[in-house]
Amino acid sequence: MKISIYKKILIGFIIVSIIPLIIGIFLLSSYFKTERTKELLNILNTKLTFRKNSFIEIIHHEERDIKNLISISKISKNKEYLNNLLKLIIFKSKLIKEIDIIDKNGKLIKGESYIDFKIPGQKTNIPSSKYSIEFLHNLYFLTIKTDFYDNILLLKISLKDVFENMFQERKSIFKYFIADKDGRLIFHSNYAYVLLKNKINVNKLNNILEHSLISPCNKKTIYYISVISKIKDFNLFFGVSIEKKIAYKQIYSLLTKGSFVIFIICILSIIISLILSRALANPINNLVRITKNIKKGIFNIKFPKKYPNDEIGELYINFELMVKTVTNLIKEKQLKINKLNALFNTINDSIYVINSNYEIVLININELAYLNKELSEVIGKKCYEVFANRNTICPFCGIEKVKINKNPIFYNNINLVEKEFRKECKRKYVNMAFYPFEEDEFLIYIKDLTQIYNILNQIELEREKLYVTLHAIGDGVIVVNKNKKIILINEAAKKILKLKTVPENIFSFFEELLDTVFIEKKQIDIKETNIEIDGKIITIENSIAPILIKGKLEGAVIVFRDITEKKKYQQEILKKEKLEAVGMLAAGIAHDFNNILTAALGNISLCELYVNDKSKLIEKLKATEESLFKAKSLTEKLLTFSKGGYLIKETNDIRKIIKESVNFILSGKNIKVEYKFQEDLWPVNVDASQLTQVFHNLTLNSIEAIEKDGKIEISAQNKVISEDSNLPLKPGNYIEIIFKDNGKGIPVNILNKIFDPFFSTKKDGSGLGLSTVYSIIKKHDGYIKVNSVYGKGTIFFIYLPAESNETLLLKKKSSTQKKEISKETTKKRILFMDDNDELREAVKELLELLGHEVFTAKKGEEAIEIYKNNKIDLVILDLTIIGGMGGRDTIKELLKIDKKVKAIVSSGYSDDDVIANYKKYGFVDKIEKPYTLTKLKKLLEKF
């Protein structure tokens, strides 16, 4: 075990100074204690003797007094005197508490007690000895037996009183105690020994008091020096003692002081040893600490700034120089090692350093990572075990050769799989180098080529794929570099461009496009381009894409195909389709017209027959008129479908349109109709005639679908379309019309075709009904959709843009005012212009029938002339005049003549813009051909 210099100094101090001091103090105190004990025992003996003698003296004194008194009574022989004497003793004596005179038989003759009434004749015990101890009234009494005449006198003295008088000063350092012959402690001058139950073995009292602990009150423990002496006559033991603490107070004081001195010396020793250790041990300890640190490899040592000018200082200086030299050498070496290590571990290839037994001495981090092992797992193991999981040396190992030649050996492109090395290993191709290293050590360098091999294989594969693909596809592919030199061209390109050899530069027809692609660096798709190849024009569709590698233009890929034949084919198909469509349309129109014309011709024929029967004639003429209206309706349908027709929109109540149109079609049919219209339904701005057609067609569709017990339910309500609605409508207010029937419904497979033109499931259907409906709704910026369950019925949902009620009210008011004005108008001077002679004459007749004065004109020029020369109230102008000025130009001229000219435009082409927007052109109203007398009359009433 090592003991530090500091401890040695401290122990030395203790041995030299403290221990002798302690021993000295103890020897001295022991000597003083012995001397003091002797002295004390003398004192105690003296005191005890004194007290003992005092006690004997007191008792003898009392006894003597009584004897004297007795002798007086003996002389007087006066019994009364004796009584009075006894009483006097009892009342006046401080110690005598009872006097009894008894006969020799123990009978009480006379007795006096300070507390008891003594009964004469009472039997009393006669003590055997002269002095005896008696316990009475919880007090100890000393009974003195004396002869009195022929009787016995017993005196009882209270021992407590005696002792308390004797040992009045209880604070004395000397403690007195009295015990009886049985060991009962009768009195103790200080402690509560006088407990009845306490008994002390007197023979051992001395030992008890001196050596053992006495616990008078079961609590205190005090050591005594005691002296005990027996008073033979009284059978009492007197003792005196002194507490050791008090007895040896001076010695204890000396010991305390001595201890304090030792303590101070201890402190001083520690301080001195500290100072000495600072001076001596600290430098040495420092050197020890430094050497320990150096041993641990810690060279960052702080040396003191100043050294003592002694041998230790010199040692320090030399030591510091030595440490610095060593530190620098180690630092340099460490730096080199660190660099080599860094180099060793930064190499991305694998390095093993092995000894001649093939045991791994060193391995780099890259190889450990590859092996997924810790350094401790591989160091010391055979290299072939770790590297190749083998039990024998690898077949391609060059170490043995290196051992012989002492030169490095290189093996390239080692296929580890072929060498039956590790089939499952990731490292399949390697370059290996074997170098002689340190003495008896070798370095193995392994370059993993597996990844490079894999990439090369992949590239080769991709290249092959690309080549095959390029030459297999029908489209021409040309790859050019950024100098527009052809790099690659496939067979298809050669074929399209009729190339026998591949030109160096790109063709002129691609050059312009290539320039654009190179500038914009974006792909360009050209659908059709005509190019001339060998004098022949071919149409190609091409696409040129730039080749960008990391954003840098490297060239372009031109992909093109010959679409000359394809285009021709498409044109043929289109032509064929058009012809088919016209055919279908013509057939449809012809069919309907034939029906209508048949009916009209039939009726006209009947008119001839009923020429004399006016009523029948009118009936047939009306039927003819009806047929002609149907023909008109058919032409309107066609116009609507052709998308050329303009809408003549007016604010209308859709309910009225629906009711009128549906009721008209359903008249006479066994089909119930039920309307559910919202009360405050918004008005709509629609072409009423076209909407009427919509509901005609829908109703007809339902009639055809319904087989029996038919029912049509039509509802209309306001609907607000929001932006998030699924319907393809602009957000706003709409009227939603639901047209529902319980017919056979529409099969699912044709549901999406029902709005196609000419699509019909009926043999004689034109296929224009629902497509017309779709067209009209679309023109109104509305939307129609259909839901149908085959066998149960069909529901059409129609959405039309709504107008607010306020707009409707305003329009109504305006209309009413106009009506009121028109009612006031009477006969007018009317100029009627139309190029049709029959019509002109017929209308003239009609107007004249109505009471108007009529001027007619064939063309606009005539009309202008008439207007100039006559006062004309109203002008009716045909829009289209063959070979003359039409309504459009005529009104312009008339307006020049008279800004307030009232002109009505008339035309069979309702889709003409002049009809749709007549006000814009200066007309006050319009009338569409053909028109009836009633309609004309109603129109004229307005003006």
Add this chain to the structure above:
Amino acid sequence: MKKYFFIFLLCLLSSSVFSQNKIYKIGVIIYGDPFLKSFEGFRDGLNKIGYSKNIKFYLYNIKTDLKKIPKILNEFYQNKIDLIFATTTPVNLAIKKLIKRKIPVIFNEVADPVGCGLVKSLESSGNNFTGVTHAAIELLPKRLEIFKDMFPYIKNCYVFINPLEEFLNTQLKYLKTPAKFLNIKIQPLYATNRKGIEYIVKNLSLNPKSDGIFMSASALPMANVDLLIKFSRRNKVPLMVIDNIVLKQGGCVGYSPDFYSVGFQSSYIADKIFKGALPENIPIEYPEKIQLTINLKEIKKLNLKFNKNYLIYADKVIK
């Protein structure tokens, strides 16, 4: 190093603290002014023993109002009293009934500690009480003897007795034997209250040549001692009082423990308790000194003949 130095300082400090003397706190309950003498004796005794500097008294004179005791005891608890010194039977019985903590009690002026139920026996109280008995019952025969010796012509001794008191028979039994030997006839006068005594005092005539009045160790005659004195004076018969303290008012002779002496004697008991003795282990002591007091003034007033020797025997003569 600092640690050792700190321990050393701590040792020095603690030794200086523990070396200080303990201050003993003593709670004192006095029944009335006359009993202050007991306290004085007790205090002087403790001073003599050496407790003068480490004693603190909490003195309460209840002036016969026992209702104050619970409050006083609470104050004792708060002040962490070490010992109680209490005078008279009612005070000690009240303490015994009310005390909630095991504080030692030294009693004085209790006529019959066993008879009144304060302690189990004189050898051991069996509880926290100890003290000096007033030995009122035990002294009855001695007191009768002194009465007869001082007034030898007395043949009838009239004794007021409360028939409801439990130790009535004990007292009569104590008096029976000495009366026989002294040739005295004990004439019990039964009264349970003041009115009863008044009636007797008013209506009973005694013979001054042969009669005397002897006070029993009973609370009733003690409480109505004025009537007894009146009775004695009216009939011109001597009155032997139960306690010397009565002689200040009247009565001819008394033989009883002195309050001061009993208090003094009690201080030694306190010393034992302070030194660790348990009260139940300290026997109840008899009075070391019993005082004979003669009221010569009253004797002369009543013009009574008496044994003049007693003037010599007496510890105190009231002139």
